[in-house]
Structure formats: structure tokens, C-alpha cells
Amino acid sequence: MIGPTPYSSQQLANWLAERVGFEINVTFSRAMGQPVRGQRKGKQWELRLHRAFEQAPEDVLESLGRWLRNGRRSKQACERLDQWLEETIYSQRTPRKTARRSGKGEVYDLDDSARDLWDSFLESRLAPDQRPHLEWGQRQPSRSRGGLRLGSWDAHTNRVRLHPVLDDSKVPYWFVRTVLVHELLHAAYPPIRDRGGRWCPHHAEFRRQERAWPDHEKARAYEREHLPKLVRAARALGRR
Numbered sequence: 001m002i003g004p005t006p007y008s009s010q011q012l013a014n015w016l017a018e019r020v021g022f023e024i025n026v027t028f029s030r031a032m033g034q035p036v037r038g039q040r041k042g043k044q045w046e047l048r049l050h051r052a053f054e055q056a057p058e059d060v061l062e063s064l065g066r067w068l069r070n071g072r073r074s075k076q077a078c079e080r081l082d083q084w085l086e087e088t089i090y091s092q093r094t095p096r097k098t099a100r101r102s103g104k105g106e107v108y109d110l111d112d113s114a115r116d117l118w119d120s121f122l123e124s125r126l127a128p129d130q131r132p133h134l135e136w137g138q139r140q141p142s143r144s145r146g147g148l149r150l151g152s153w154d155a156h157t158n159r160v161r162l163h164p165v166l167d168d169s170k171v172p173y174w175f176v177r178t179v180l181v182h183e184l185l186h187a188a189y190p191p192i193r194d195r196g197g198r199w200c201p202h203h204a205e206f207r208r209q210e211r212a213w214p215d216h217e218k219a220r221a222y223e224r225e226h227l228p229k230l231v232r233a234a235r236a237l238g239r240r
Contacts, residue, residue: 009026009027009028010026012026012049012053012054012061013025013026013047015061016047016061016064016065016068019062019065020045020065020068020069021043021069022040022043022044022045022068023043023044023045024044024045024047024068025044025045025046025047026047026048026049027046027047027048027049028048028049028050028051028053028054029048029049029050029051030050030051031048031050032050032089034048035049035050035052035053035085035089036048036049036050036064036081036085037049038068045068050089052088052089056084056088057084059080060080060081060084062077063076063077063078063080063081063084064077064081067081072147078147083200083201086199086201087191087199100133100135100159101135101136101137101138101161102135102136103133103134103135103136105136105164105167106167107167107168107169108166108167108173108176110134110135110136110160110162110180111134113173113176113177113180114134114180114184117181117184118131121181121212121213122184122185122188125188125189126187126188130158130187131187132153132158132159132160132183132184132187133157133158133159133160134159134160134162134180135159135160135161135162136161136162136164136167137161137162137163137164138164139164139237140237141234141235141236141237142163142165142231142234142235142237147227147231148163148165148227148230148231148234149163150162150163150165150166150179150223150230151163151179151180151182151183152183153183153184153186153187155187155190155191158187160180160183160184160186160187161183162176162179162180162183163234164237165230165233165234165237166179166230168233171230172222174215174218174219175215175219175222175223177215178213178215178216178218178219179219181210181213182210185206185209185210186201186206188209189203189205189206189209191203
């Protein structure tokens with residue numbers, strides 16, 4: 001059983017192969033930009049994994065195996081992998097000093113969208129000097145095939161960034177605003193450690209506040225229905 005003791009690449013490959021049913025070759029690296037890289041050739045997987053996987057919890061490795069078998073169809077497995085990568089690898093990266101982008105897009109202005117939230121929904125949870133900088137991401141083609149990160153909050157730089165695919169008149173304003181609220185809640189209710197010592201970004205209080213947002217359920221339904229279209233639009237960004 002995979003446990004806290006570091007395992008070799010061959011031991012991990014054998015462990016995964018037993019669960020996936022494919023031949024697997026594992027190579028460890030220290031690449032933090034792409035901690036999981038995989039290429040499938042017939043019934044063989046070539047995996048390049050960050051060295052942190054040497055001591056990954058068994059549930060994370062089980063999630064990795066489900067992802068290898070089923071791809072993005074294993075939603076819970078992908079979410080667990082993403083959470084662990086965020087806690088273990090991404091949060092350890094030294095933030096790059098990049099110029100701040102504007103929150104004023106071609107269609108939507110993020111600063112205007114958030115203006116009334118501080119004294120209403122967020123109830124002045126963050127003092128004015130603690131409020132995140134709001135910006136749109138760069139309009140360039142996405143490499144994503146199945147999923148899409150619509151927004152993010154960077155704790156190191158205190159920036160909330162929304163994906164430019166949302167800056168489109170075809171995307172409802174209430175949906176853009178709901179994505180913005182989700183990221184602002186991350187700043188207002190930062191990650192906490194669970195009983196196992198792992199960082200939990202979507203803890204109980206965060207979820208409670210998120211569910212209180214009037215358009216939360218409607219936005220979830222919209223995302224489920226329109227995500228494939230948003231992914232295609234994101235892959236075409238910058239080519240127009």
C-alpha cells in the first residue's frame with residue numbers, strides 16, 4: 001500500500017498499473033508548472049510526475065488512477081487531484097511579479113460589478129486596503145480540452161482574475177458576477193487546514209456563504225450546460 005514512505009518511480013508505476021489495467025512508466029521531475037504530464041500510447045501510459053507524488057496520500061493516487069482510466073469524466077477524482085496539487089505544489093511556487101491587468105473588459109467592468117458587494121453581500125468582510133485587485137486574464141487561446149478555470153484568487157498577490165472568455169455579451173452578466181463572487185469569497189474566507197492537516201479552500205463556512213448568493217444554483221446549472229461551449233470559445237481566443 002502506498003503510504004508516507006517515499007516510493008520509487010517503478011513501485012508507483014506498478015501500483016497504478018494494477019488499478020488501471022495498463023502498462024505505466026513513471027518518471028519523477030521537479031517541474032512545478034506541469035506537475036502531471038501524461039501521454040497514452042495504446043495500452044501504455046508515459047507519466048511524468050512531480051516528486052511530491054512519491055509521498056502522495058493513497059486517495060490522491062487513487063484519484064490519479066481514475067483520471068488515467070476515465071479522464072475528465074471522473075469529476076470527483078479531478079477535483080481531488082486539483083485540490084492536492086494546489087495545496088502541495090502550486091501554493092509553494094514563488095509568485096512571479098507581473099504587471100497588473102485592467103478589470104475593465106470589452107463588455108464587463110469587474111470593478112463596477114463588485115462595487116456594491118463590499119457593503120451588502122460581503123458585509124465589509126475585507127477592509128478597503130485588503131480588497132483584491134480585480135483583473136481580466138490575457139486573451140490568448142486556452143490549451144484546455146475538457147475543463148476550464150473560470151476564475152482564480154492568488155493569495156500571494158491578492159488578485160482575483162477572471163478568464164477572458166467570460167468577457168462576452170453572450171455570457172450573462174449574472175453568471176460573470178457569480179464567478180466573481182466565488183473568487184472574492186476565497187479572499188474573504190481563506191483556506192483553512194482540515195483535521196488531517198491539509199489545506200481546504202472550500203471549507204464549510206466558505207460553502208455556506210457561497211450557497212447564500214442568490215444566483216449560486218442558477219450559475220451551477222448554467223455552467224454545466226454551457227461549459228463545453230465556453231471551452232471551445234476559450235480555445236479560439238486571440239485567433240479572431
